[in-house]
Amino acid sequence: MKTPRVITISFLFVLLILSGSCKNRAPVSTSLPRSTPEAEGVASAELITFLDSVAAGRHEFHSIMIIRHGKVVAEGWWAPYSRELRHTMYSTSKSFTSTAVGFAVTEKLLSVDDTVISFFPDQLPDTVSPFLAMMTVKDLLTMSAGQVPDPTGRISTSSGDWVKEFLATPVLKEPGTEFLYNSMATFMLSAIVQKVTGEKIADYLRPRLFEPLGIEGYDWEESPGGITSGGWGLRVKTEDMAKFGLLYLQKGMWNGKQIIPAAWIEEATTFKIDQAPGELPEEKAMSDWKQGYCYQFWRCRNNAYRADGAFGQYIIVMPEKDAVVAITCESPDLQDEINLVWDYILPAMKEGPLQEDKETLTVLKERFANLALPVPVEKPDSPLASAISGKSFKIISDHGSQGYFNFRFSGDTCHLSLEMNGEEASIAFGRGRWIESETGFPGPSLLSRPLGFTSHRIAAAYEWKDDSTLVLTARYIESPHSIMFNFTFEADTLIMNMRLSPPPGLDTPQVKAVMEE
Numbered sequence: 089m090k091t092p093r094v095i096t097i098s099f100l101f102v103l104l105i106l107s108g109s110c111k112n113r114a115p116v117s118t119s120l121p122r123s124t125p126e127a128e129g130v131a132s133a134e135l136i137t138f139l140d141s142v143a144a145g146r147h148e149f150h151s152i153m154i155i156r157h158g159k160v161v162a163e164g165w166w167a168p169y170s171r172e173l174r175h176t177m178y179s180t181s182k183s184f185t186s187t188a189v190g191f192a193v194t195e196k197l198l199s200v201d202d203t204v205i206s207f208f209p210d211q212l213p214d215t216v217s218p219f220l221a222m223m224t225v226k227d228l229l230t231m232s233a234g235q236v237p238d239p240t241g242r243i244s245t246s247s248g249d250w251v252k253e254f255l256a257t258p259v260l261k262e263p264g265t266e267f268l269y270n271s272m273a274t275f276m277l278s279a280i281v282q283k284v285t286g287e288k289i290a291d292y293l294r295p296r297l298f299e300p301l302g303i304e305g306y307d308w309e310e311s312p313g314g315i316t317s318g319g320w321g322l323r324v325k326t327e328d329m330a331k332f333g334l335l336y337l338q339k340g341m342w343n344g345k346q347i348i349p350a351a352w353i354e355e356a357t358t359f360k361i362d363q364a365p366g367e368l369p370e371e372k373a374m375s376d377w378k379q380g381y382c383y384q385f386w387r388c389r390n391n392a393y394r395a396d397g398a399f400g401q402y403i404i405v406m407p408e409k410d411a412v413v414a415i416t417c418e419s420p421d422l423q424d425e426i427n428l429v430w431d432y433i434l435p436a437m438k439e440g441p442l443q444e445d446k447e448t449l450t451v452l453k454e455r456f457a458n459l460a461l462p463v464p465v466e467k468p469d470s471p472l473a474s475a476i477s478g479k480s481f482k483i484i485s486d487h488g489s490q491g492y493f494n495f496r497f498s499g500d501t502c503h504l505s506l507e508m509n510g511e512e513a514s515i516a517f518g519r520g521r522w523i524e525s526e527t528g529f530p531g532p533s534l535l536s537r538p539l540g541f542t543s544h545r546i547a548a549a550y551e552w553k554d555d556s557t558l559v560l561t562a563r564y565i566e567s568p569h570s571i572m573f574n575f576t577f578e579a580d581t582l583i584m585n586m587r588l589s590p591p592p593g594l595d596t597p598q599v600k601a602v603m604e605e
Contacts, residue, residue, distance in 0.1 A: 121159045129437060134436035141431075145428070147424070150169040151175070153330040155330055173566050174305065175568075177324065179271065180322070180396060180401045188292055200224065200229065204223045219263060227263040227273075228276050232267055234266070235270060239272050240272045250315070275311065277384075282316070330412055359379075361380065362378075363377060390408070393405055400422055404429060466500075466551070467519075469552060472556060476495050478494070481602060492507045493506060502517045519550060522563075544564055548563070556578065561573075581602050584601070
């Protein structure tokens with residue numbers, strides 16, 4: 089199973105998220121047909137049981153959409169997440185990159201048997217090793233490039249030429265022989281498609297994939313050299329995820345037109361390499377990460393396959409059930425999250441239409457319509473609120489940084505402002521309610537330096553844990569991430585602790601500040 093890298097984020101980097109103004113949301117446009125669960129052979133009562141399990145579990149679901157027989161039968165967003173918001177896909181992006189390769193292969197612009205070095209004659213190292221010379225597009229697609237260890241962390245934080253750095257990385261294993269997850273291999277696929285088409289893959293896919301499926305408003309991170317990141321960084325809506333899965337379920341057919349050849353869909357989603365060749369069969373049978381890897385898709389149990397992103401962003405395609413499940417989530421246990429699909433959603437899908445159950449369906453619709461994550465508790469403001477409102481606290485730093493916190497309380501809103509090394513930022517937190525706004529500064533990320541996004545939506549709320557402890561929560565509602573600020577006030581001094589999620593419970597060093605007269 090993939091092991092996420094630890095989030096790295098500087099104090100200033102985190103604090104500078106706090107900037108923005110409220111925006112009105114665009115009208116929702118839906119294009120997939122809707123139906124009732126029973127009409128498509130899905131038991132509403134069993135979907136209610138699924139929601140009960142989610143509510144009782146440790147996974148923080150942000151959205152889910154279930155498609156059966158080409159129609160949406162259930163959908164929901166846990167507030168403050170909502171249907172019109174994009175969500176960071178992380179490695180689910182890889183399956184879209186694989187699709188771009190499929191289009192380029194179809195247009196005879198490249199072959200999966202082409203060598204990687206053939207596309208970049210001007211960016212090769214001084215000595216091309218035999219293994220590097222052997223590496224093919226297929227080896228990149230199947231995560232068997234032969235580089236050990238995975239160079240993603242090193243290269244993705246570089247401001248240099250990522251292609252050149254990838255090609256300079258030693259290839260210690262014969263390509264095509266061993267699986268090792270490598271997001272920079274997917275970046276190289278993006279670079280190859282850009283090389284042969286003259287377009288970034290986000291642009292290349294627009295008329296071929298995004299426009300036919302009605303996918304709008306997406307964005308995708310890029311490298312410092314202007315190449316779409318490929319292995320991560322795509323943001324699309326939950327329904328866009330479902331559309332993509334449905335296209336694959338329908339073998340590339342969309343609205344009566346063959347968007348991409350069925351032969352490529354078959355090639356891209358069938359077993360190509362064993363991730364754990366020495367594993368015992370009974371252990372493999374328990375894991376959705378040991379069923380085989382395809383072309384930037386994972387094989388699943390139950391003869392399914394999926395696009396898979398960090399912290400639980402899934403597009404699960406179930407050909408035997410004629411179904412797709414799209415999920416955005418912040419999960420501490422990815423296998424356990426998928427188990428919920430196998431334990432509750434899969435058995436809910438029956439062979440034929442079911443008798444209509446209006447009462448249960450009404451309950452199900454109400455449950456989906458009222459999904460929400462816990463909001464910080466609405467309590468009266470501490471008496472301390474009036475004492476610190478309008479006051480500035482000077483940050484005490486061992487690193488020479490200069491800065492201030494400023495709190496202002498007005499009605500049921502806490503305004504937090506920060507001045508740091510000449511930069512200013514502020515945001516409004518609601519008391520017992522979310523206030524949505526936008527910031528131009530990035531928040532936490534699995535990768536230490538996300539590139540290419542200029543605007544980030546957040547939802548923010550606050551509560552007083554006790555008379556001297558103020559807790560501010562900022563959710564990045566187009567990603568799995570959130571930040572909790574805990575301010576403890578003692579006389580004229582405050583201590584700030586900050587917790588990032590995910591990974592769950594990652595605490596940052598304390599920060600101390602002193603009130604100024």
